[in-house]
Every structure is written in structure tokens, then in C-alpha cells.
Amino acid sequence: MEGGNGEELAVGCVLSLRTTLGDEIEGQIIAYDRPSNILVIQEGSSKAGPRRNIRLLKANYIQDFTYLRKAEDPIDPNKCYIDLAGLQAREEASLRQAEIEAERIGVGVTSEAQSIFDALSKTLPVHWDKTVIVVMNEVRVSSPYLPENVIGGTPAANDRVKKVLDFERKRLQVRGPG
Amino acid sequence: MQRMNLQQGRPFANGYSSRRVDTVVGTRTESKTQVRKSASPNFVSTNGTRVGRPTSPSRDRLIYVLTCLVGHHVEVHVKNGSIISGIFHATNADGDFEIVLKMAQVIKDGSVRERKSDHDSIKKPQPMVIPARELVQVLAKDVSLSDEFTPGQSCEKRKDLMIDSVISHSHHLETERELAPWMPGEDDPECPELENIFDGTFDRKWDQFETNEALFGVKSTFNEELYTTKLERGPQMRDLEKIALKIAREIEGEETQDLHLAEERGFSYHDDFNLDEESRYSAVRREVNGSGLRENENSDMEAYGSGIIAGSLGLATSGSCSDSLSKKNGNEAQASCNETQASSTSSSVVEEACLYTLADKGLGLSSVDVSSELKSDCIARSSSLEDEIRLDDNQIKDQGGKSERMAIQDSQTSDDVNTSIKSEEVSISAPLYDPSSSGQGNIITESSDSPVRGKLPAASESVDPPIRQGSSTSSSEYAHAESNRPFLSPSTSCGSLSSEKSTLNPNAKEFKLNPNAKSFTPSSSVRLHAAIPDGSFYQASNVNAVQHMHGLPMGVGVGPSFSHQPVFYNPQAAQIQSPQAYINPNGPVYGQQMIVGQHPQFYYVQSYPPQEMPHKGRKF
Numbered sequence: 001m002e003g004g005n006g007e008e009l010a011v012g013c014v015l016s017l018r019t020t021l022g023d024e025i026e027g028q029i030i031a032y033d034r035p036s037n038i039l040v041i042q043e044g045s046s047k048a049g050p051r052r053n054i055r056l057l058k059a060n061y062i063q064d065f066t067y068l069r070k071a072e073d074p075i076d077p078n079k080c081y082i083d084l085a086g087l088q089a090r091e092e093a094s095l096r097q098a099e100i101e102a103e104r105i106g107v108g109v110t111s112e113a114q115s116i117f118d119a120l121s122k123t124l125p126v127h128w129d130k131t132v133i134v135v136m137n138e139v140r141v142s143s144p145y146l147p148e149n150v151i152g153g154t155p156a157a158n159d160r161v162k163k164v165l166d167f168e169r170k171r172l173q174v175r176g177p178g
Numbered sequence: 179m180q181r182m183n184l185q186q187g188r189p190f191a192n193g194y195s196s197r198r199v200d201t202v203v204g205t206r207t208e209s210k211t212q213v214r215k216s217a218s219p220n221f222v223s224t225n226g227t228r229v230g231r232p233t234s235p236s237r238d239r240l241i242y243v244l245t246c247l248v249g250h251h252v253e254v255h256v257k258n259g260s261i262i263s264g265i266f267h268a269t270n271a272d273g274d275f276e277i278v279l280k281m282a283q284v285i286k287d288g289s290v291r292e293r294k295s296d297h298d299s300i301k302k303p304q305p306m307v308i309p310a311r312e313l314v315q316v317l318a319k320d321v322s323l324s325d326e327f328t329p330g331q332s333c334e335k336r337k338d339l340m341i342d343s344v345i346s347h348s349h350h351l352e353t354e355r356e357l358a359p360w361m362p363g364e365d366d367p368e369c370p371e372l373e374n375i376f377d378g379t380f381d382r383k384w385d386q387f388e389t390n391e392a393l394f395g396v397k398s399t400f401n402e403e404l405y406t407t408k409l410e411r412g413p414q415m416r417d418l419e420k421i422a423l424k425i426a427r428e429i430e431g432e433e434t435q436d437l438h439l440a441e442e443r444g445f446s447y448h449d450d451f452n453l454d455e456e457s458r459y460s461a462v463r464r465e466v467n468g469s470g471l472r473e474n475e476n477s478d479m480e481a482y483g484s485g486i487i488a489g490s491l492g493l494a495t496s497g498s499c500s501d502s503l504s505k506k507n508g509n510e511a512q513a514s515c516n517e518t519q520a521s522s523t524s525s526s527v528v529e530e531a532c533l534y535t536l537a538d539k540g541l542g543l544s545s546v547d548v549s550s551e552l553k554s555d556c557i558a559r560s561s562s563l564e565d566e567i568r569l570d571d572n573q574i575k576d577q578g579g580k581s582e583r584m585a586i587q588d589s590q591t592s593d594d595v596n597t598s599i600k601s602e603e604v605s606i607s608a609p610l611y612d613p614s615s616s617g618q619g620n621i622i623t624e625s626s627d628s629p630v631r632g633k634l635p636a637a638s639e640s641v642d643p644p645i646r647q648g649s650s651t652s653s654s655e656y657a658h659a660e661s662n663r664p665f666l667s668p669s670t671s672c673g674s675l676s677s678e679k680s681t682l683n684p685n686a687k688e689f690k691l692n693p694n695a696k697s698f699t700p701s702s703s704v705r706l707h708a709a710i711p712d713g714s715f716y717q718a719s720n721v722n723a724v725q726h727m728h729g730l731p732m733g734v735g736v737g738p739s740f741s742h743q744p745v746f747y748n749p750q751a752a753q754i755q756s757p758q759a760y761i762n763p764n765g766p767v768y769g770q771q772m773i774v775g776q777h778p779q780f781y782y783v784q785s786y787p788p789q790e791m792p793h794k795g796r797k798f
Contacts, residue, residue, distance in 0.1 A: 011239070021259065021314060031239030036275050036310070040243050052323065054243060056316040075239070075323055082245050091249030091280075094265045098281040102303050 012073045015041070017065030025055060028074050032059070042074050106131060109143075112172075116145050119168035124161070135161050244269050246323050247316075254279065255314040261286040262306060266318070274310035282306040437463075 016026040027043035037060055043053040052074075104121065106114055106128045117133050120126045126135050133141040139153035139161045146169075147162045247266045254262045254277055264282025269275050281303040387398040409415075434440050437458060 011236075019315070021255065023315075030243060031236050033234075033236045033240040035237070036240070038240055038275060040240055051320040054247070054318045054321045054323075056240075056243070058314055061314050075242075077235075077239075080242055080323070082242070087245070087248045089249075091265065091267070094249050094251060095281060098265060098303060102281065107302060 010070075012071050014068040014071050015065050016068055018063045019057065020061045020063045025057070026068070027053075027055065028071060030054070030074050103127065106133075113143065113145055115172055116141075116165065116168060119172070120161075120164060124164065141165065240275075241271050243321075243323070244271065244275070246321060247318055250318050250321060252279070253285070253317045254308050255317070256308060256312040257314055258312075259286070260284055262308065264303065264306060266316075267305070270310075275313070276310045277308040277313060277316060279306045279308070 011029055011031060014026070014028045016024070018024050025041060025043060027041035029039065030042050031040040032038070033040075037058055039057045039059045039062070041055045041057060043055055104117070106117060107130075109117075109128075109131050113131070113133075117126060117128070120133065120135060124135050125137070126133055128134070129140070131143055133145065135141065136153065136157055139157050140151050141161065142149050142151070145165070147166050150158055150162045150165060152158065153161070244266075248268070250266050252264065252266045254264075256262065261284070262279065262282050263285045264279030266277070267280045268278040270278075282305065283303045387400075390396045391398065430443050432443075433445065434443065437453075441458070
């Protein structure tokens with residue numbers, strides 16, 4: 001973007017723009033940093049709540065934009081505080097959560113296998129062991145995750161897993177691929 | 179390159195290095211101020227150590243926004259069209275703002291045009307750095323820019339372990355979420371029987387009451403106003419609402435000492451930040467002020483009861499009495515009571531008596547100090563005071579005398595051991611003090627205890643004075659008779675025992691001993707007074723030197739404090755096991771049996787209603 005249009009890129013302006021990647025955005029400018037050429041936009045309606053959708057966009061990817069109107073500064077500069085401790089805590093929590101979720105994803109498994117894993121995990125405790133689904137720590141289901149691949153565990157557990165697996169496969173078939 | 183790594187708590191804006199854990203630093207304002215003052219190059223970015231790069235308000239804003247994104251889940255679009263998703267960790271605020279993500283993954287690979295259907299290429303999430311030249315945009319949803327400092331937000335941390343107050347967000351009432359109608363997801367279990375519900379529209383015309391009446395002739399007598407206050411909707415509605423909201427806000431904004439309330443309201447507990455989860459959420463609160471510790475009453479009572487088992491029925495030391503009374507003060511009282519019990523063996527009987535009495539009363543001096551002091555006093559005086567205590571017990575019935583007793587007790591608090599019976603009485607009677615009248619340790623100072631005495635006899639019900647201490651139950655009975663404490667903890671056996679008026683079943687048939695009953699085989703002639711039935715309830719074992727036997731009917735089956743001479747007692751004790759041996763203590767039985775003093779076979783079962791002894795004589 002050229003250096004001009006100073007007024008139009010002022011804080012608080014509401015723009016509608018289009019990026020070179022094809023995204024269409026409408027939002028209010030929070031900040032624009034010239035040296036780094038980053039535009040910070042707040043999207044969505046200006047809700048009263050503290051939550052907003054923020055987009056940081058490198059201005060050089062703006063294909064074109066339309067100046068819609070001028071509005072108030074979305075942030076009140078006198079009231080901006082940062083709670084570092086809270087941020088740190090939040091980050092830790094997010095990381096923890098992400099790790100938990102990552103555990104659920106098998107590495108190097110097909111998406112079908114992953115779907116089966118997800119379906120099983122709804123009602124049974126499951127975890128991955130490389131590409132083997134381990135249910136209740138005793139029953140193992142290996143590729144290609146058919147009822148005959150269910151091995152181990154007590155007969156009761158084994159049967160149960162077979163049944164659930166069967167049911168889930170049928171369901172997945174009914175739903176159709178993707 | 180200097181990285182703006184916020185996790186390290188480095189000197190933040192403007193080289194201010196003081197950072198306390200829960201301090202909120204106004205970075206923006208400080209930055210802005212600095213900018214206006216001078217263009218000192220030292221100022222700068224948030225890592226505080228960088229020299230040279232001039233800043234501008236716009237840059238500050240950018241940095242601020244980026245800071246707020248730390249820990250947030252973001253999507254980064256890069257030049258080749260890929261999208262990387264991860265948790266925002268840091269950025270290079272001094273340089274060109276390259277982005278560092280943790281637990282990042284490429285969601286959409288721009289370099290490969292088709293989307294692979296299988297996930298062979300899925301890799302484990304890992305930290306990623308996106309260079310500035312690749313960066314196209316960063317998307318973040320639901321970011322809280324902290325324009326307004328809401329204390330409650332600091333509480334919203336963990337998503338994996340959420341506590342109620344976080345979930346309910348009671349202090350966030352005004353914030354509304356964008357609501358979307360629920361649609362059954364792809365993976366939700368299908369419930370065909372429910373599907374119709376979503377198809378039909380809500381039929382507002384159907385009145386269930388009408389239908390019911392038409393079909394079955396059932397008339398509905400429901401009137402909503404019976405259960406709730408009718409809201410007068412009118413022109414004043416708005417104002418009233420506003421006032422109500424204002425009051426609500428005031429209340430919720432009040433500072434409170436209570437840990438849980440403080441957390442709900444979003445205040446960080448001012449005292450001690452080292453509280454761990456246990457002390458914050460699950461430990462028993464032990465507070466000295468008498469506020470609202472009633473919930474401990476029940477537990478206290480049971481504790482007392484069990485503690486009592488060990489002791490004999492002696493005269494409870496006044497200390498213990500007061501201790502038990504002050505159960506309102508919570509566990510401290512209880513603990514001290516238990517200690518008292520443990521320590522004083524000979525006087526345990528009294529102890530128990532008092533304890534029961536006290537328990538029933540739900541009395542307690544609000545100040546633990548009082549009780550503890552009393553306790554020490556009492557213990558010193560234990561055994562010799564039995565007689566006096568006995569008398570006191572009898573007199574305890576009077577509720578009205580409470581205040582006086584209280585006063586007396588109060589006066590005792592700081593006294594030493596020397597005191598006379600008076601103190602004894604006081605201590606015992608003190609428990610009877612009506613808690614409702616006692617404030618937080620306010621003890622009405624009354625003049626002397628003579629009024630106390632005077633009142634006591636008046637209060638006596640059916641119990642004859644001769645009934646002695648053994649009847650801690652009796653005392654409690656009396657006490658109960660007088661008192662209609664609504665707050666008496668019902669769970670205490672003492673309470674049940676003593677409340678001959680309140681909890682007894684008025685329609686219960688009086689138990690009459692049938693001497694011809696089969697299983698009853700007394701060693702000697704059947705004597706009514708061998709209300710050793712109590713013994714069946716109680717552990718007859720733990721008798722200490724106390725000579726008085728006293729069966730305290732504890733509805734909960736707590737070991738009765740029996741004190742009796744084994745020689746006498748045991749043989750009969752065995753027989754008592756039979757239900758028929760259960761003698762309703764009501765009535766004439768007592769008159770004879772109540773022998774004050776050394777009589778080993780004194781059993782007090784005065785107003786022990788049949789139903790109070792669940793395991794005997796009553797088939798549930």
C-alpha cells in the first residue's frame with residue numbers, strides 16, 4: 001500500500017477491503033503500523049462485549065479497499081492494561097489443552113482410522129499406540145480396524161469393542177465419506 | 179533479534195522492571211506518556227532493553243494487541259496460501275514481527291493444491307516460527323483486549339479444570355454471547371424418537387390444564403403468586419429495576435472476607451496468595467467469629483457423641499461444656515471439647531452430660547476464647563465439682579437464664595481456677611445460653627447467678643431434681659423442654675433426646691416392660707430401673723472411675739457413657755440386649771432409680787422416647 005491515504009487508515013475507520021488471497025474483510029481499524037506495514041483490524045459488529053475478532057494484515061496484501069465511515073477508536077488508550085500473569089496462565093492452559101487434544105490424534109494414521117478413534121473415544125477410554133488403537137488399556141485394534149482386528153482383553157471387553165467398532169463403522173458408512 | 183517474550187516478565191514498557199504477579203501494568207498509558215515526554219530512544223519496546231528504535235503510538239497499539247494475543251489460539255496465513263494454526267507465543271516486536279507459535283500445525287497446505295483425504299501428512303504439533311516476509315495475516319477470534327479491567331478475568335484460566343464460579347460467570351451477567359440454535363451435530367447419537375420435536379413448531383395454543391380438565395375433570399388450583407411475589411409492572415418498573423440492579427451490584431461488589439464469595443465476585447483474596455486448591459475449595463473453614471457456622475453443628479454433634487463414648491459420664495467439666503456449646507465456633511470448640519474429654523477421665527461423665535446438653539442447645543459462646551478459657555478452668559476443677567455440676571444440670575433447663583449464665587460465664591472467662599461452684603454452674607449453664615441472644619461473643623453481663631438458679635427450678639419439667647447428672651440427657655431434656663430453638667441441630671442425638679417436646683413423637687406409645695417376655699432373663703428380679711436397655715445401646719465397657727452410671731440415650735447410637743461398677747453391671751448388661759429389656763424410661767421408673775451418688779445401677783433414661791432408640795424396641 002502506498003504511503004498516502006493517511007486519513008483513511010486512521011484509527012477508528014471502518015473499511016471494507018479485499019486481499020490478494022481473495023479474502024473479503026470488513027472491519028474497524030485498531031492500529032496501523034507503517035514501518036512494519038501491519039494493519040490491525042477489528043472485525044464483526046462493534047459489540048459491547050470485550051471479545052472481538054482481530055485480524056492482523058500485512059498491508060501489502062490489500063488489493064483494494066473501500067472507506068466506509070469513520071467511527072470511534074475501538075480501544076480506549078487510557079484503559080489499556082495488560083495482565084502478564086494472566087496471559088502466562090492462559091498460555092499455559094491453552095498449551096495444556098492443546099496437548100490433551102493432540103494426544104487424541106494418531107500420527108501417521110489414515111483419516112478413517114482417526115474417525116474410528118474419535119467415535120470410539122466417545123464412549124470408551126482409548127488412546128493411540130503408534131497406529132494401534134488401545135481401548136481400556138487392554139483391547140487393541142490395529143489396522144485396518146475391522147472387527148477381526150480386535151485383539152486382546154477379556155472376552156467381555158473384546159466383544160464390547162467389536163460391537164462398538166461395528167456400529168461405528170456402519171454409522172460412518174451411512175454418513176458417507178467426508 | 180530481541181524477542182518480545184512476555185513470559186519472562188522482563189522489564190516491561192519503558193524499562194519499568196517491577197512486575198508483580200498479579201499487577202496489571204498499564205503499558206499503553208505509560209508508553210504514551212513517554213512518547214509525549216521525549217523521544218528517548220531508550221524507551222521503546224516491551225522487552226525494555228532495546229535501544230534505538232523510535233516508537234509511535236501506532237506501534238504501541240500494535241504491540242499492545244499482540245500482547246493481548248499471547249496464549250490465544252490463532253491462525254496464521256502465509257504467502258503460499260498455507261494456514262498454520264497454533265497458540266500465539268511471542269513476536270519480534272523490535273524487528274519485523276515474525277510470529278512464534280506453539281503447538282502449531284499446518285492446517286491447510288497451500289503448496290499442495292489438492293487437499294489430501296488421508297492424514298498421512300499430519301505431524302505432531304510443534305513450535306513454529308513464521309518469518310515476517312511470509313506473513314500475510316493473523317486471525318484471532320474472541321480476543322479480549324482488556325479495555326476494561328475486569329478483575330474476574332484473571333480467574334478465567336483453565337479450560338480443563340473449571341470451577342463453578344468460572345463456569346457460571348456470575349459477575350459477567352451483562353455480557354451476552356452470540357447464541358446459535360443447536361443443531362444435532364454429525365456425530366451425535368441419533369435418537370429417532372426425538373427427531374419430531376425439532377420438526378414441529380411450538381404450539382402456543384395448547385393449554386395443558388385445559389386439556390387435563392376436559393379429559394379427566396381435574397381442576398388446577400395452581401396460582402403462581404403463591405410461590406412468588408408478583409411483579410407489579412408499571413411505569414415504575416424501570417426505576418425499580420434500576421434500583422434493584424444497583425443494589426445487586428453493590429452487594430456483589432462488596433469486599434468480603436469470605437474466600438468463596440470473594441472469588442465469585444472476582445476479588446482476589448487479599449490475605450494470602452499461597453493458598454492452594456485445598457484450602458481454597460475444600461478445606462474446612464475454621465473461623466473465630468460465630469457467623470454462620472451452623473453447618474458445623476451436625477458434624478460437631480456427632481463428633482461429640484463419639485468422643486463421649488470414651489468418657490464416662492461424669493460431670494462434664496464446665497470447660498468441655500462450654501466447648502461443646504461453642505461448637506458454633508466451629509471446629510475449635512469441638513477440638514477442645516474432644517481434648518477435654520480425652521484429658522479428663524474422671525470427670526468425663528460430667529463432660530458428656532454437658533456435651534449433650536450443649537449439643538442440644540446448639541449453644542455456644544461465640545467466642546472461642548471464652549470457651550477455651552473456661553475449659554481450662556473447668557478441667558482444673560473437674561471431679562470435685564460433680565455435685566455442683568449435677569445441680570447445675572438440673573437447673574439448666576431454664577432457657578431464660580441463659581443470658582445470665584452467659585454473663586456468668588463471661589465473667590469467668592478471665593478468672594482463675596479459684597472460683598466456686600458458681601463458676602461451675604456458670605460454665606455448665608453457659609452452654610444453655612440461647613445462641614440467638616448471644617452475639618458475637620457478646621455476653622450479657624448479669625448480676626449474679628442467683629437469678630439463674632431461681633429460674634432453673636422453674637423450668638424443670640417432669641424431671642425431678644434428684645435426677646442427677648447422669649442424666650446429661652435429662653439436663654438436655656430440660657433444656658430442650660424450655661427451648662424451642664429452631665436451630666438446634668436435629669442430627670445430634672442429644673438434641674433428639676433432650677427435645678422431649680420438639681422432636682418426640684407425641685403419638686408414640688409408651689413402652690411398658692413386659693416382664694414375661696421371653697428373651698429377658700435378668701439375673702435378679704426384674705427391676706424396672708434396670709433400664710439397662712440403655713446398656714444395649716451403649717458400650718458398657720468404657721467405664722472409668724466415675725461411679726455414676728448414666729445411660730445417655732443417644733439416638734445415634736453413640737456409645738453411652740456408662741459408668742458403673744463392672745461387678746454390678748455386667749451381668750445385667752448382657753441381658754439388656756433383648757429388646758424387651760428396653761424399658762421406657764418415662765414415668766415412674768426414674769423416681770426410684772435416680773440415685774444421685776455412688777449407686778452403680780443408676781440409669782437415667784428419663785425422657786428417652788422409644789423411638790429415640792432405633793435399634794431397640796422399634797422395628798423400623
